Amino acid sequence: MDFDFSEDQKLLKEQARKFLGDKCDLSQVRKVLEGDAPHHGEVWQGLCELGFAGAAVPEAYGGLGLGTLELCVVAEELGRAIAPVPFSSSIYLAAEAIKLYGSEEQKKLWLPRIASGEIIATLAAAEGTSPPHPRSLKTQISGGKLSGVKLPIADGAEATLAVVLTQDSLALVDLTTGGITRKAVKTIDPTRAHAEITFDNASAELLGAQGEGWQNYCALESRAAILFAFEQVGGAEAAMNMAKDYALERYAFGRQIGSYQAIKHKLADMYVRLELARSNCYYAAMALSEDTADLEIAAATARIAATEAYRFAAQENIQTHGGIGFTWEADAQFHYRRAKLLALTLGGPERWKDRLVSQLEKTNIA
Amino acid sequence: MNLNDTPEEAKFRAAARAWLTANARPKDKSKDRTKRVQKPESERLDSARQWQAKKAEAGYAAITWAPEYGGMGGSSIQSVIYAQEEAKFDVQGGFFDIGLGMCIPTMLAWATAEQKERYAKPALYGQEVWCQLFSEPSAGSDVAGLRTKATRDGDEWIINGQKVWTSGAQYCDYGIIVTRSDPNVAKHKGLTFFFLDMKSAGIEVRPIKQMSGESGFNEVFFTDVRVPDSQRLGAVGEGWKVALTTLMNERLAIGQGSGVDYSELLDLARSIELEDGPAIKNANVRSRLADWYVQTQGLKYTKFRTLTALSKGQTPGPESSIGKIVSGPKMQDLASFAMDLQGQGGIMDGDESVMNSAFQSQWMWAAGYRIAGGTDEILRNIVSEQVLGLPQDIRVDKGVSFNELVSNQGK
Structure with a gap:
């Protein structure tokens, strides 16, 4: 049995x-939180130049031609660093969608520009405060023209390209063309910029077949959920370590607070959730890389475990810090914000649990 | 990344499977795993002894032990592979785990050459069964606080006191015991370790009736029991050091709990009708079901990570320590939830109950499972101290002689 990443993948x-330790410590994340830039330009540029962004894009389209396992290990590190970059929008979502459903022409046109970081691409699915569903989606495409309002869209203000989910299809829209208005949307995590995009008869082309939008979107979501789960695992481990370091350094009643069982057991619980998530993520990584029949179950399982691990570590990290943890100057807020953002991007945990049980019912695993 | 055997592992697995096929019957897969048919203990012990002897003869009984003690001199991963294969066959096990997993490894580490020669093989072949005598009524999680007294008398020691939660004491031939030989020094310093004949005069074994009504453990009383000094393991006063050898092996010997899990709950939820429709369509039921599935899979894949380390000849990482912390509460909560789903019907524990009372029975025993072999709380201490590097709690018993500890005053 070799249920582990290879030496090359670990390298x-x-x-x-x-790279992220050097260029993207938490003071850099804070710059984005407190500044006006939508993301950290230098870090994003570095990730593209060093080939991390294009790792899983085939060589023919300007990438390194590595697999999704390589993308998983990079995702974990992006999560650990709480990296304020459009990596997930451009790579896990847009590039993967084009790889899966794009025509040869679409791939040739867009993938090299995405892989090199020349443009940012994103996925536009949500339409406000209800989770997207074919019953409620209003965005429509007909005769090469797309209309609708999408929000909140990650990196929507700066993206050049959007993969748009409509009532019945996925579509590609060049956001630099006419019929597009955008405005920034305020969110709980300003280190990842979001926007509202209004499409008014914007030029669009189908990505994949007409009528297959929702099923293609769900399959894309399952695959991306695994990459997001690795980010969540990286973030959960960083939040746990932040809490542990503080528990060792802070004294109360004459002793380290980390010597009290109330704190020790809280940290042990973070560790338990983290390891359950990591193990589930490993299996999902294997399922993704080999495109196994149980991919959807594996993805939901990893997603649910990783969301829970990061939720718990991020919130209990603040609790371990006490008052200082609630201040603006403390770094604990970064995890609290990012954990919630990641938990809701692609839909909240209850939706994934429902999806998981539907799959279990179908496969009659009982 | 893959779940395949290496070529050597595949070869070992094939050989083990071939031997098992020639010597045992495969399990009947159609059997409902919630059905519990127990033969009398003496019958089960007899068939376990026969199977153990066969296995020992073939070298599979102690794969990692040295050949001079009847082992195969094999690796840990081979041991796991054999266990995976054996689990597919209908064989009687369960009586020798403590002896071969904890007692004999302690003997191999501390006994004389003659003693190892005398005791290892009979235990391996199932001819002699061993038990472990550590816990006491006033020494559970804090086992070094034990009070059973050993007093030296020439070439012998006289043991007086009481042990508790001893599995198998009623049929065991030998036991390993840790005693207090000097109450005037600090708690961990005054302990001495022995092995003894369970048929010695002055030993009385009484079954403990658990809250479930079953009796899986015993109390063992010692009244002037004489043990020769030659059966002492380790130096006088160094019993704790010897006990650590045993306890290190305990973590390997205690496996993951088995029982009803998410798949039985899924079946139940399909069959139960709630006010707003089938239970399986209820959002809360689906949410809980998903959580337990995720935990079960998380433990399964954590095991895969451990096996990967063993397969590469590495020491498994600390992640293997999460098993019982997760599985104990999961089993209790899942069983409890399954009973809740049935409404008043969930109280029934007899022939009228669902799935032969599997949920009711698990709800009962899970309460004990969360305590046995390290409570949930002790396991969290171990994770936070040994994995995360957090400091020990302040110890008020350090450097104080056993007699002067507050807990021992006036007793």
Whole structure:
């Protein structure tokens, strides 16, 4: 049994960790939180130049031609660093959608520009405060023209390209063309910019077959959920370590607070959730890389476990810090914000649990 | 990343499977795993002894032990592979785990050459059964606080006191015991370790009736029991050091709990009708079901990570320590939830109950499972101290002689 990443994959992970450790410590994340830039330009540029962004894009389209396992290890490090970059929008969602459903022409046109970081691409699915569903989606495409309002869309203000979910199809829209208005949307995590995009008879072309939008979107979501889950695992581990370091350094009643069982058991519970999530993520990574029949179950399982691990570590990290943890100057807020953002991007945990049980019912695993 | 055997592992697995096929019957897959048919203990012990002897003869009884003690000199991963294969066959096990997993490894580490020669093989072949005598009524999680007294008398020691939660004491031939030989020094310093004949005069074994009504453990009383000094393991006063050898092996010997899990709950939820429709369509039921499925899979894949380390000849990482912390509460909560779903019908524990009372029975025993072999709380201490590097709690018993501890005053 070899249920682990290869030495090469671990080396790639180390490289990503080193780069992000050097260029993207939490003071850099804070710059984006407190500044006006939608993302950290230097970090994003570096990730593209070093090939991390194009890792899983085939060489023919300007990438490194590595697999999704490589993308998983990079995702974990992005999560650990709480990286304020449009990686997930451009790579896990838009590039993967084009790889899966794009025509040869679409791939040739867009993938090299995405892989090199020349443009940012994103996925536009949500339409406000209800989760997207074919019954409620209003965005329509007909005769090459697309109309509708999408929000909140990650990196929507700066993206050049959007993969748009309509009532019946997925579509590609070049956001630099006419009929597009955008405005920034305020969110709980300003380190990841979001926008509202209004499409008014914007030029669009189908991505994949007409009528297959929702099923293609769900399959894309399952695959992306695995990459997001690795980010969540990286973030959960970083939040746990932040809490642990503080528990060792802070004294109360004459002793380290980490010597009290109330704190120790809280940290042990973070560790337990983290390891359950990591193990589930490993299996999902394997399912993704080999495109196995149980991919959807594996993805939901990893997603649910990783969401829970990060939720718990991020919120209990603040609790471990006490008053200082609730201040603006403390870094604990970054995890609290990012954990919630990641938990809701692609839909909240109850939706994934429902999806998981539907799959279990179908496969009659009982 | 893959779940395949290496070529050597595949070869070992094929050989083990071939031997098992020639010597045992495959399990009947159609059997409902919620059905519990127990033969009398003496019958089960007899068939376990026969199977153990066969296995020992073939070398599979102690794969990692040295050949001189009847082992195969194999690796940990081979041991796991054999266990995976054996689990597919209908064989009687369960009586020798403590002896071979904890007692004999302690003997191999501390006994004389003659003693190892004398005791290892009979235990391996199932001829002699061993038990472990550590816990006491006033020493559970804090086992070094034990009070059973050993007093030296020439070439012998005289043991007086009481042990508790001893599995198998009623049929065991030998036991390993840790005693207090000097109450005037600090708690961990005054302990001495022995092995003894369970048929010695002055030993009385009484079954403990658990809250479930069953009796899986015993109390063992010692009244002037004489043990020769030659059966002492380790130096006088160094019993704790010897006990650590045993306890290190306990973590390997205690496996994951089995029982009803998400798949039985899914079946139940399909069959139960709630006010707003079938239980399986209820959002809360689906949410809980998903949580338990995710935990079960998380533990399964954590095990895969451990096996991967063993397969590569590495020491498994600390992630293997999460098993019982997760599975104990999961089993209790899942069983409890399954009973809740049935409404008043969930109280029934006899022939009228669902799935032969599997949920009711698990709800009962899970309460004990969360305590046995390390409570949920002790396991969290171990994770936070040994994995995360957090400091020990302040110890008020350090450097104080056993007699002067507050808990022992006036007793």
